[in-house]
Amino acid sequence: TFTSSRISSLNRHMKTHTNEKPYTCHLCLKAFRTVTILRNHINTHTGTRPYKCDDCDMAFVTSGERARHRRYKHTHEKPFKCSMCAYASVEASKLKRHIRSHTGERPFQCHLCSYAGKDAYKVKRHMRTHSGERPYECHVCHARFTQRGTMKIHVLQKHGENVPKYQCPHCDTVTARKSDLRVHLLKLHTYEAAEMKCRYCSAVFHERYALIQHQKTHKNEKRFKCEHCSYACKQKRHMAVHVRTHTGEKPFACLSCNRRFQQKQLLNVHVKKYHDTTFVPTVYRCPRCGKGYSRLVSY
DNA sequence: AGATCTTGCGCCCTCTGCTGGATTTAA
C-alpha cells in the first residue's frame, strides 16, 4: 500500500512491481534493477570496499553496512528497544527474534521430528542430530564433535594446562564445569525438608553433605553393636555370624551326616576331618615353629 | 536517473547452561 503526493514517485514505485532488470553483471550474469545495485554487486566480486570505518580497519561495500558496523562496534547505539525487558538491539530483525523468547513462538519446524526453533539457525544446527554429522575435530586427539563449543571445552579440559576449576564454597569439592558445580550444590548442599538419618546412630540431618561427613566419623568405630551382649565389630557380616550364637541358628548342614553348624568355616573343617578320605591328619609337629607334617621323613 | 538511506532476509558465529549416560569412587 504505497501512497505518495507526487505522481513521479508513484511511477517510480510502480517500476518495482515489474521484474525489469536491465543491468547485468558480466562476471556472474546476475541481473539488477539499477546501476547502483549492479555496481555494489560487482564490488562484491572485486573486493572493492569504498566505505572505510574511521575507528578500525574494516571496510564495506555500502554506507549502510558501515553504519551498522559502527553501531555494533563503536557507538553501541541500539535503536530497537524491547517493551517487555531491557533488551535493545542494533537491528530490527534481532529485536523480532528476541521477542520470541518472550512469546515462546517457534516458527521454524524440523521436518523430521517435533522440534521447532525460534530461528532458522536452531533448526539447521538441530538437523545434525538427525544426520549424525560431527563437523568439529579436536586437533590433538582427533575426536569429533557436533558443535564447536563442545569441541573447545573438550580441548580445554582434556589437553589444556591451568584449566579453570570451580570451587564449591561449602566444601573442598572442585569441578571442571560450572554446571557440574551447580549439580553438586543441588545434591549435596541443598536444605532437605525431610530428615535424613545417620546409618549408625540416631543423628538427623537436613543437608546431605553434613550427613555424609557425620557418617565418616563412625568409620573406625566398631559400628555394629550386638543387641544381646557387649559384642561389637566393624563389619556387618561379622555381626551376622555373631548373632547366631544368640539365636542358635545353624544354617550349614553336613551332606554326609546331617550335623549342623553355625558357620560355613566350621562345616568345612568337619567335612575334611570326618568325610574326606584323602585327608591326612597332622601327626608330627615342629616344636619351634608349630608347622605340622604327616610323615616323620618330611618332618 | 542516480545517489543515498533504510529494510529485510540470510548465514554463521559465540557464549551459556542443562541433561543423561559413562566412568570413577567410596561404602
Add this chain to the structure above:
DNA sequence: ATTAAATCCAGCAGAGGGCGCAAGATCT
C-alpha cells in the same frame, strides 16, 4: 564383589552478536 552415589563428559538447545547482500524508499 557388589552397589550406590558422585563426577566426568559429550550432546544439544537457548539466546544473542555481527556481517553479506539486495531490494525498497527517499533525496537531489
